[in-house]
Amino acid sequence: MRARLCRVVKDPRRASFTRARLASTSAAKDQSKAYAASLLLPKTNFPLWSDPSKSEEPFRNKTCDKLYRWQAENATGPVYTLHDGPPYANGSLHMGHAMNKILKDIINRFQVLQGRRVDYIPGWDCHGLPIENKAIQGLKADLQTLAPGKIQAAAKRTAEREMEIQKSEFLQFGIMADWTKEGTYRTMDHNYEIRQLRIFREMVKQGLIYRHYRPVHWSPSSLSALAEAELVYRDDHQSRSVYVKFDVCSSDMSPALREAVQSVNGSNVKLLIWTTTPWTLPANMAIAVHVDLDYCLARPKETGEIYVIAQERLEPLRALTGELEVLATIRGSDLIGTTYDHLFRPSTSPSPRIIGAHYVSADSGTGLVHTAPAHGADDYSSFRALGQTSMPCPVDAQGHFTEEVVTLAKEKALGERLLGKFVLGAGTREVIDILKERGYLLAEQKIKHRYPYDWKTDKPIIVRATSQWFANLDKIKSVALSALANVKFHPESSRTRLESFIRERSEWCISRQRVWGVPIPALHDVQTDEATLTPESLDHIISVLEAKSTAHWWDGPVEDFLTPALRDSGRTFRKGTDTIDVWFDSGTSWSLLSNESTSDGPRTIADVCLEGSDQHRGWFQSLLLTAIGSAPEGKQIAPYKTLITHGFVLDQEGKKMSKSLGNVISPLTIINGGKDRKKEPAYGADVLRLWVATVEYGRDVSIGPTALAQAAESLRKIRNSARFMLGNIGGLSTQPIAVVQRENMGLADRYVMHQLYQLESLARAEYATFNFHRVVQALTTFANTTLSSLYLDISKDSLYADPTTSVERAAIVTVMNEALSTMTTVMAPILPHLAEEIAHVRKGDADPSEGLSVFTQPWRPVDEQWNDPQADHDMRLLLTVRSTVLELLEKARRSKNLRSSLEAEVEIVVPVNVSSDLSRLLREQQSFLKTLFIVSDVSIVPEAPHGDSTDLGWSFDDALEDVTTGATTEPLRIVVRPSQRQKCPRCWQWTRPEVDDLCGRCSTVVSS
Template sequence: MAGQWRNAQGPLFVFHDGPPYANGELHIGHALNKILKDIINRYHVSLGHRVHYIPGWDCHGLPIENKILQKLGKRPQELEPDVIRREAEAFAKQEVKVQQDQFRQFGVMADWTPESTYRTLDHDYEIRQLRIFQKMVEKGTSLLQPCSQRANSLPGLIYRHYRPVYYSPSSSSALAEAELTYNVKHVSYSVYVAFELEPDSPQMSAPLRTLIAGRKSVRLLVWTTTPWTLTANMGIAVHPEMMYKAVAASSDPTAPMDIFAVEREEALAKYPEVMSSKIPIAEFQGSDLAGSTYRPIFSSLHGPSSSSPLPIIPSRHVTSDSGTGLVHCAPAHGAEDYTVFRNLGLLSSSSSLGDLLCHVDIQGQFTEGVQDVVGEKAAHALVGKEVLGEGGKAIVGLLENAGALRKIEKIKHRYPYDWRTDKPVIVIATSQWFANIDQIKEDAIAALQDVSFTPAQSRNRLESFVRSRSEWCISRQRVWGVPIPSLHHIPSGRAVLDANSLNHILSILLEKRTAYWWTGPVEEFVPPALRDGMDAKQLAETWRKGTDTMDVWFDSGTSWSMLDDLYQHDGVQSVDGRTYGANVCLEGSDQHRGWFQSQLLTAIASAEIGKPKRAAPYGTLITHGMVLDEKSRKMSKSLGNVISPMTIINGGTNKKKDPAYGSEVLRMWVATVKFTEDIQIGPQVLANCAEALRKIRNSARFILGVLEDQPLTHKVNREQYGLAERYVMHELHKLDTTALHSYASYDFARVANALLYFANVTLSSLYLDITKDCLYANARESVERQAVVSVLERVLVTMTSVITPILPYLAEEIRTTWHGVQDNSVSAKIWVPVSAEWEDTQAESDMSELIRVRNKVRVALERARRASQLKSSLEANVILSLPKGAMQDAHGLVSLLRREEHFLKTLFIVSDVKLADGSIPTSHLGSWHYAESMPLPDREGSVEITVVPAAQSKCPRCWTFNRKEEDTLCYRCSDVLSA
């Protein structure tokens, strides 16, 4: 690759590699991905472009950290961060070596030296990443005290909040939306509960106060699938314009009453235990409920601080699609609830962490703080229990004890899971660092307008993901990653992350590497402006270093920054001074919410203030589908349908079951599939690809045999070509044009199909078959034979160009066999397109007509073969009987047959062909005959095709039946040998 870069004179082509995760052997999806990239790169190399391609690896994050913890048999808190990091770095580097070796076995062309590859753990990479983060910070930070919340204020581009986030207990870390998958078979407790309205609510509306007067109790019916969050209930939301209904158990004016949405009455009526009251009392708007208060659901269990009434709040996010029309709000456990409470000013700038009730820790277990809500005695059933397990069951029991439970059932529903551990996540309030996507969203979407997408519909997918995000949780509670270098003021809890602190900290990390953040003393990282004359001991007592690391999507998402150095070095810039970024990025469809998006967001967010808005970091985004088995099922060990790319290449332990196909069959599979959709692979698919490769290889081997044995001795002019030669050159031009266009448009399946058709139909089934006689028996210097050799030489040159991006090993083998070992790769040979002069639609039309006749001849020959009248078609002659007088036609099929009469025996592979004006008497047809009829397309009548025994004897040299009985050889062979 380096040599190609030095020698190529064409334009720059930049393919930016999305880094695979450096953990474990490569799977079939990796093979699809990397081979697709390689096909594109090799195509551009063949055009003489300067291809810039740097393979990379994503090296930080939870999977590697977990591997190290498993290896050491320790929990994170039992180890120093530096120990984990050293082990993780060594592990990642070893995995990179393993994967690199496998990529090379896929035939991926690259400079694999450390200097020409990248890893997100590389020091220069991490520093570039931190510089990008610094640019984002310099655009404004909102550093919230962990003990405060800002209401109705716009945060900076980077900000810290104590707020609900997706949290994975299995990963012990916060997650971004891009790290979630959804399990539609997740089972949760679904509960209907009743909250008791506070009859003396000061803000209760007059109509409601009149309605409930004298009632023993008024219950608000609520439905939830997260009963464990009820300990953190801070309000009930109603839609102000929705109609609600009050029903009573009897006509007694003091009878208890239930309230729910009118539109939910029919659905709730199916559950008698939910709607125990049936007598309608009144209907009213949600606005009449809003402002009232209710008693906390566990107040009857006597939690000491649980007696304060809670508000009923208005919110337009309440719908009548499900539930009861009254929504349980737990701002610590739901982003929507949190937003509603902030917008209503219920989370004020002077409030403390206590404003957000959260009784769940990062292990997903209830904390001792839950006793403030349920009481000390009841808390024993909850503390230390997992909310998605035993703790959730215990909550149901407490609801029953409190007299609040109306109905419980288990339901399957769509629930977020950690995409790495495949375990359920929870939403809890924690202090995290965020990037404000709202500030850059419109610029990001605008930048995408200049990006091309393959397939086109993937544009909508990426844009929708960007539009749906308002923020990005960029902090993770792990040690194996790039640090978020924040300083925390211990007395106040204030976090500091600004231009001044980052300038100071990054200057240290630049010299001592990022690992020093975990080992260096905090006083060294405190900038002079924050020291206030304190000595080292005082600084250590006043400040601590942040322990969060960056989301790995931020790691890989900043990889585009490497290209800035390339463009600055190469002097390539756009007219407004923005770098172009990569020409192409290609990844799986899951990367619309991952790497494609994180690249875009970090590029746009880090654009320098006062300079033109930055372009997207890529010009074209190509998306491939996921790999499925032959039954369109996802691959899994439990199904036993996992196919390893290395098994395809090297074979399995049972070579009969899993033969060693080599990398070319793997590459052939990649080239033949419609990769923009989900793709199938399996034993039969691979066998088909192996057969397709064999046919291409056989065609090339036959041609090489001809060219090696008796190469072209002199140039043959186009005028000396027969119809077959002109037709093949026309088809070669079509193949060449199709391949060039299809490679450029990333339609590799069309290239493969065109190549297979040309090799199997145009060559094997036709041209190579009909020219064997000429090649084997004609004089070496004859015009006919030299014309065939000339065509085959041109065919092999173009076929080699066409197959090189897909099948580089076969292309190299062809060139080495033909020309011997060369200094440079076949991929470096410039693709010279077939001249447009070879486009010959007349030859195509004529050959198409003659092939129709040939097909009828073959039917008659097969009938004779089945009747045991002949073994070889050369044992037969063919008589074509034309309508009386048709021989005078100047145009049409008859004229074509007359013009090409000398060629017909070659085309039909028989010993002789005669044209007859009118029908032939049966007595002239020999001892047997078989006839077929073909209507003439351009006049009345038909061609009567008759296969008869050859009239002469077999020539022992060429095997045609053109030898006179008294001669040793046929006339042609006699002339060749005498010459």
């Protein structure tokens, strides 16, 4: 209920009274300097705020490398394995890296506090094109002249340099790990590569690996095949789409089509197709229709041509052709077998035909689909279903038309016009020009549509038929999906995303055309190109590579890799030149995990894997598929128990960070500051970590100056509360805490301990379920509201002015000691540097880098005795009254009749005939109320005051709202007025002086 505040009518005595009070205040102020030394003011060397490089750097090794090694040797609890998805060893770290590693570190640190031994091995993904390209650029030589060994050596040096840079940056985030080479893993390490090849061998043994010539996603910019997981789809890609007319061979129509054409006395029949990839037309081998669709013969008024199009596409096509006259209709099934002619079909070759295909629809285009099996998965499948094997592919690895396009052209000159041209550029333009010149082009439209790009180079890909190695996922994906049923997902919605990606995949193209990677150790017959890849051949090859390194595959003679049977076969072999997909590299990292014993024997499994949402189509899949694919039947399990997904980090406007937009925020700049410290201050690692813990990371999150300033302010407030408590508690080594038992504590003390119990219980539960933002909310609320705005504020009088023997003061110190200890534990996983600094100051160690980390002390739950709902209820009722009193005090200050709340006294009128929790509390806690309100006196009277007692004040007269229940209390009258007593020069309370103007308490303290 809104308080009704009113001012009592002015009294003529006010002016003289105010002058007297001000004179008393001035005299007390002059005297207070003499008593300052007798006050127990806070003393601590814990700074209010400092340069993060000074406050964090001294603790870095203690709380990172040293702590990880300590817990690995000393923790006695069960092993907790957080498996690190390896970042790519290229370039400085970005905000996504920071969020990822900090979230992992929070989890690990909480587990250390729970007494578990954390198994966390940071890794790096080291193979692949970007590193290879960077290495080649550094060599400054023609790629064609570089031997594989030279490229590999340069790439290895590049990867090692990049890893060292990234490692130094990860350390600045305060990541607890063994960052030595022995404590990390790298996909280019010899032992790692051999483990990977053994997993590959098991998948070969299971019959999952095969070689096939078929269309694949191909990146001209990477010169390599790509898996679906390596594609990024952009919605703003622009293509030149064309409507093309193919001439129906009048001598070879299907019977139904011939009959329809003859019934209308027609001729010059054209099959109308639409494509967004004109460059694939030279490889056309068929036109597909849907057998159940209705097609029609339609004639534009302006020409004598007759078009075959889907009935449902008539209206959309009229915008291109003008009015169309429908001459006849025919089912798609009746068109099959009809032949046609086009510019890229030599007269010596059989004419292409119309075929049926289930994927054809009338949703777009013409209802007839140009089919080039070398450039489309659906086209390929339809062609293979008809038993066709011929598949011309006139495009090379760089995306240029090859000599084959000349042999495909009806006229040699047409093919020569295309030869050597890039298909996504000049090649497309030339194809369209040829169609236009020869009368095959009906219309052209530029369209924006969704198109796949190479995720590494950010350039468009093509579909191109090549011979590649594949993993058969159809055989294992049902088992993989079943294994996921035992995995926990956070957030749970991410389960559907991962399952859908796995369900939609049938095969995995695992071969890449690079030299910087783990080789696919296949042996090819020089005469037939037949590949030999068997468990027996791999056993022999892996034993050779284990002894001599995988580089020997490129450098050593082929004879080293032949089994006796192959050596004696009389055949000549060459080594394959393909390498394994980098997703397979990182996907086999589960083989590093510690064994877990089960009834079926040991198995490798992680408690948690945590990565960005893009890894549903990447690492999360490759981990699962390689683990399932290489395991014996009946023992296939997911290599992780819990999968945690985080979103992407966007700028403060919600836009993707991009160098071109100039909105990139570097985590290192946040920590160390930018060139202009006013615009880009050095916040330190803990502010960055606090921001990460504050956001709901399961979705995309934004960061910018405002968010960082808010995180810094939250950290400052937590730090200020800790500093105040440190100043009053003192060091543990110099000032032992005199613990006060619960029965000797006041209501405020018990209330704060109850709130502390609630904080610790909530934090423990939310850390365990990865809801870190709730931990931060609870911690900041406790520090700012429960402590700073209430308990520490109302406790200052007792802390500063009471004697050291005071039970009240000792109770406050006991509470602060418990609060600081628990707060330090709760904040430690998120704010390790601040936690270490607090612990260092408490212990009084001279060197911050010496001694054991705060994490060596296990998480200590707050004792159940402090779970005190009654104290919570009672205190909240009194806080309802306090809120009204503070409003009255503020009115008095604004009217300049009070400068401090201690100059006031409060009178509360409680009706005699009312018995309630509030009236009971007010009477029971009367002596505590002046502390709660921070005034000099509070009196409880049974009826309304009479006469002069009501003047010179500010009053409230209404019911209050019980914040614990929402109900209203009985009506109360609260009067705030200036005290008519004298100000004590030591404690500044307005009391009746006893000795030398001092109040009774202060005179006792000073004289003792």
